[in-house]
Amino acid sequence: MDLINFEATELRLGLPGSTDDQPEIKSTTSHKTNKRSSSEMVSSVSDEHDSSRSPPPTKAQVVGWPPVRSYRKNILQGKKNDQAETGSGIYIKVSMDGAPYLRKVDLKVYQSYGELMKGLQDMFKCIIGLYSEMEGYKSEYAPTYEDKDGDWMLVGDVPWDMFLTSCRRLRIMKSSEVIES
Amino acid sequence: MTYSFPEEVLEHVFSFLTSQNDRNAASLVCRTWYEMERWCRKRIFVGNCYAVNPRVLIRRFPEVKAVELKGKPHFADFNLVPEGWGGFVYPWIVEFARVYPWLEEIRLKRMVVTDECLEIVSKAFRNFKVLILSSCEGFSTDGLAAVAANCRNLRVLDLRECEVEELSGHWLSHFPDSFTSLESLNIACLSLEVSFSALERLVSRSPNLKTLRLNRTVPLEKISKLLQRAPQLADFGTGAYSAEIRPDVYSSLQEAFSGCKKLKSLSGFWDVVPAYLPAVFPVCSQLTYLNLSYATTQSPDLIKVISQCHNLQRLVVLDYIEDMGLDTVAVTCKDLRELVVFPSDPFVADANVLLTEEGLVSVSQGCSKLQSVLYFCRQMSNSALISISKNRPNLTCFRLCILEPRAPDYLTFEPLDVGFGSIVENCKELTRLSMSGLLTDRVFEYIGKHAKKLDMLSVAFAGDSDLGLHHVLSGCESLRKLEIRDCPFGDKALLANASKLLTMRSLWMSSCFVSFGACKLLGQKMPGLNVEVIDERENLNLLPENAPVEKVYIYRTVSGQRLDMPDFVRIMGKDKNGVYNLL
Numbered sequence: 088m089d090l091i092n093f094e095a096t097e098l099r100l101g102l103p104g105s106t107d108d109q110p111e112i113k114s115t116t117s118h119k120t121n122k123r124s125s126s127e128m129v130s131s132v133s134d135e136h137d138s139s140r141s142p143p144p145t146k147a148q149v150v151g152w153p154p155v156r157s158y159r160k161n162i163l164q165g166k167k168n169d170q171a172e173t174g175s176g177i178y179i180k181v182s183m184d185g186a187p188y189l190r191k192v193d194l195k196v197y198q199s200y201g202e203l204m205k206g207l208q209d210m211f212k213c214i215i216g217l218y219s220e221m222e223g224y225k226s227e228y229a230p231t232y233e234d235k236d237g238d239w240m241l242v243g244d245v246p247w248d249m250f251l252t253s254c255r256r257l258r259i260m261k262s263s264e265v266i267e268s
Numbered sequence: 269m270t271y272s273f274p275e276e277v278l279e280h281v282f283s284f285l286t287s288q289n290d291r292n293a294a295s296l297v298c299r300t301w302y303e304m305e306r307w308c309r310k311r312i313f314v315g316n317c318y319a320v321n322p323r324v325l326i327r328r329f330p331e332v333k334a335v336e337l338k339g340k341p342h343f344a345d346f347n348l349v350p351e352g353w354g355g356f357v358y359p360w361i362v363e364f365a366r367v368y369p370w371l372e373e374i375r376l377k378r379m380v381v382t383d384e385c386l387e388i389v390s391k392a393f394r395n396f397k398v399l400i401l402s403s404c405e406g407f408s409t410d411g412l413a414a415v416a417a418n419c420r421n422l423r424v425l426d427l428r429e430c431e432v433e434e435l436s437g438h439w440l441s442h443f444p445d446s447f448t449s450l451e452s453l454n455i456a457c458l459s460l461e462v463s464f465s466a467l468e469r470l471v472s473r474s475p476n477l478k479t480l481r482l483n484r485t486v487p488l489e490k491i492s493k494l495l496q497r498a499p500q501l502a503d504f505g506t507g508a509y510s511a512e513i514r515p516d517v518y519s520s521l522q523e524a525f526s527g528c529k530k531l532k533s534l535s536g537f538w539d540v541v542p543a544y545l546p547a548v549f550p551v552c553s554q555l556t557y558l559n560l561s562y563a564t565t566q567s568p569d570l571i572k573v574i575s576q577c578h579n580l581q582r583l584v585v586l587d588y589i590e591d592m593g594l595d596t597v598a599v600t601c602k603d604l605r606e607l608v609v610f611p612s613d614p615f616v617a618d619a620n621v622l623l624t625e626e627g628l629v630s631v632s633q634g635c636s637k638l639q640s641v642l643y644f645c646r647q648m649s650n651s652a653l654i655s656i657s658k659n660r661p662n663l664t665c666f667r668l669c670i671l672e673p674r675a676p677d678y679l680t681f682e683p684l685d686v687g688f689g690s691i692v693e694n695c696k697e698l699t700r701l702s703m704s705g706l707l708t709d710r711v712f713e714y715i716g717k718h719a720k721k722l723d724m725l726s727v728a729f730a731g732d733s734d735l736g737l738h739h740v741l742s743g744c745e746s747l748r749k750l751e752i753r754d755c756p757f758g759d760k761a762l763l764a765n766a767s768k769l770l771t772m773r774s775l776w777m778s779s780c781f782v783s784f785g786a787c788k789l790l791g792q793k794m795p796g797l798n799v800e801v802i803d804e805r806e807n808l809n810l811l812p813e814n815a816p817v818e819k820v821y822i823y824r825t826v827s828g829q830r831l832d833m834p835d836f837v838r839i840m841g842k843d844k845n846g847v848y849n850l851l
Contacts, residue, residue: 151346151753152728153614153644153671154702158429158457159561160614236513236543246620248613249564 177251183211183228183259194251200243204230211259232257278304288313307331314338315773317355317379318798321827322363334373334398335364341776341821342726343751344378345403348778348819350804352834355379359832365392373398380404386411390418397449398424408433409460416442423476424452437462437485443470452479456505456536461485472497481505484538489517495524504528506536509563513543526550535559535584542569552576556603559584561610567593567622575600581637584608587623587644594627598634606640607631614644614671625652632659640665647678648705653687657694666691667702673729673754676706683707689714692722699746702726712736716743724749734761741765751776758816759786770796770824778802778819784840785813787820791841798825799840800833808838 176193183190190210197203207230230242234253245253282305285291295305311334314320326332339355357379364371371393381404389396396419409432415425416439440462443450450470455462464486471477477498482491486507495501511517521544525531531551540563555577560570567590574583574593580601585593587609597604609627613620625648632638638660648670657663677684684705692698692715699721703711707730715722716739723746731737738761740750750772758781769775769790784801791799802819805811829839 148615149673149754151343151348152673153611153669154346154726154728155611155614155644156345156429157347158431159610235510235541245566246613252564 177254179254179256181207181210181257181259184261184264186211192257194254199247200250203242207257207259227262228259229262230257230259273300275304279308282308286311310334311373312336316823316825317357317360318827318830319773319823319825322360324827326363326367330367332364332368333371334375335360335371336375336377337379338377339379341751341774342378342749343753343776343778348753350802350834350836353802353837354830354832354834356832357381358385361385361388365389369393370395372396373400375400375402376404377402378404380406381411382406383408383411383414387414390414395421397421400424400426400428401430402426402428403430405431409435409437409439409458413439413442416440417444420447421449422447423449424479425450426452426454426479427457428454430457432458434458434460436460440470441466445469445473448473449476450474451476452503453477454479454481454505455483456481458483459485464490468493468497474498475500477501479503479533481535482507484508484536487511488521488544492517492520492524495528499527500530501528502530503533503557504531504536505534505559506538508539509537509544510539510541511544513541518544518547522547522550529554531555533557533559537563540565540569542566545569545573548573549576553578555579556581558582561586561608564588564612571596577601579603582606582608584610586610586612587621588612589627590622591624591627591630592622594623595630598630601635603637604631604635605637607635607638608642609644611644611671617672619646625649628652629655629659632656636660637662639663642667642669642702644669644671646671647675648684648687649677649679650682650684650687650690651679653684654690657687657690661694662697663691663695664697665700666695666698667700667726668704669702670704673704674706675704683710685711685714689718692719697721699723700725703730704728708732709736709739712739716740719744721746723747725751727752727755729754731755731757734758737761738764741768747771748773750774752778752780754779756781759783762786763790766790766794766797769794769822772824774821774823776819776821781816782820783814783816784811787817787840788813789841790822791839793841795842796824796826797822798830800830801838801840802836803838804836 176195178191178193181190181192192203192206192210194203197206231239232242232250233255234240235255239258242250242257278301282291282294285294288311291305291309295302306328307330309329310332312325312329312332313336314325315338317337317339337357337360339357340349340353343349344353355378357376365388369392372395374389375398381401386407389399399415399419399422412432415422437458437460443466451474462483462485467486471480471494478501480494480498480501481503482494482505484507488507488509488511491506495504525548528551531554534548534551534555534557537560542565545565552573553576556579558574558577558580560573561584563570564586566588570585570589571593574580575596578600581603582605583597583601585608589597589609597607609623623645625645628641628643628645629652632655639662641663645668648668676682677687685708688703688707688711692701698719701715701719701722701724703726709732712731712735715725719725722744725740725744725747734757736755737752737757740747741761742765748771752775757777762782763786787799787801790797800821801817802821803817805818829842833839
């Protein structure tokens, strides 16, 4: 089928790129719709190399990207949700060395370790401080937790979501008692 | 001199032709061979259910025993095809029920299957044996109950990643006590609990059961019982792999696994409690397939399992495996043919795990038989891709997904053109390629020049101009499936290569710059193609001809117009009667 000679439209069929009046292709188009999936970049590339210590930004999601089946996305989400589904939250016991009684916190309320620390701080009126891998907790106390296997771990090593599913109870220990491995 | 080959002899010879391509070729030799072949073809494969009409099919092939159909385009897996687009199997099932009472096998992929379809299947085909539904939807557990109750000779019921409306788990109990022919059962995608005692009884009375893939609700403590009843299993999928740590549960689980001398495939592993993983150690060295892609377990625990899997051929994991785990794979799994690494947290920009391009390079170095890769990661470099291509020129399928669209080489900040170019140049047997990262028209030039055996190409957020698309359409001789999203490709390359589209199964382009006018023109000029514009915007008729469409799906067809389109699908350039309007 020879399409080279048809005149019916303005569209020409020379090799693309060989003509001069190809308008520069922009990544936005002038029509009104909010259903069209965006071809604009979601976040600029330079963000990849941003070394600030802010928490990982949640991306504005492009439809169908990355190409992972929805049930697979949901499995990990579902994992997070399973924990949260028991009533209204993930309530775990918190003990603090020297405190006369235990407390309970709802882990679901917090989005990150930082928020959890702040919450615990407020609850026990102590300063737990920020955690760094090099130096451990810079304060009198160190937060530890018992995981699914029954081991006592220092809070902060695993990704937050993983922590949510494996934490059974919290214990705020005096730093002097923490044995660093 | 004329002589005729006795029909029986010809039929016997044809019985050795199993590939559909070979049969198609044989049927073109002469009229006699065409007639002979069509009467004895037993297996049919239709790669696009809209390429051909069921009536035409059954008219040509009267004695079919097994049918395989595919419906929606691949990008439907990622929610790019709107709900209701099509792929309805019902009209096919109705025709089959009418004409093929001895149909034994139905395999469907990405199709809409209703309970009514399943009812018909369960009652119309006396000797029905195999039902495999892959990424299908539209049916409920009632449909499954009908299959269970009525298919007396069923051997395979395989629900792969289907979306099932689950009304109850009771459907499994509909298999009658007299039913003993089951060989393969895969219910991994179901979320409702099925009666364990019904399952146990079913397993007990199925001596030929080779494949059993449970769903998440089957508790770990009960698996031992099932394995004890079916020690002949070759393929097993656990349910949730977690329980309170109890020595008795652990030891009976380990003992049960030890008893499975024929076990080669292991999957499932939702909610893994690492302490229970060693229970599978007795079977590790037998395994050729291991799927840990639901196990949100850290690398050290994964390594303990994988380091014993010396005979592994296919591995599917999450990126929790990390580079360190992949080093272990490279050293241990010398027979590895396929590696799949899924992302654990795809929407977080920063890496949550230590998985980089190095892991893949390591496996490409250590595993000399590696042919197929699907790898999700956050960074890639041209040098890594070049290394991979030189290590593994025998790659046939290479799918790389760098999570950030348009991410450049993280070392040099250049596009990844040269890296992917190296892949297509060195891997001469490459049949499937998916690319990601920052890519210019250059990479398409390489692909058009070198990827002569490429059958399927997936492209996203790549290229600069129509030249890119032109390189691919004009250069890739073996190309049959092309899917493109969010690329600046427009009308020119498409129209200039219109005839190429007749040699392909399909072309998908979404969020590109293909205009209504071009779609209409293509549809008018090419009666052998359906040019479907899939566009959910209102007031489409008010848009100018040069406005880009949201999505276009172009496929060759001999069946003419679809009659089952929703309102957001338009077949361009053909009037309602299927008469082609040539300007």
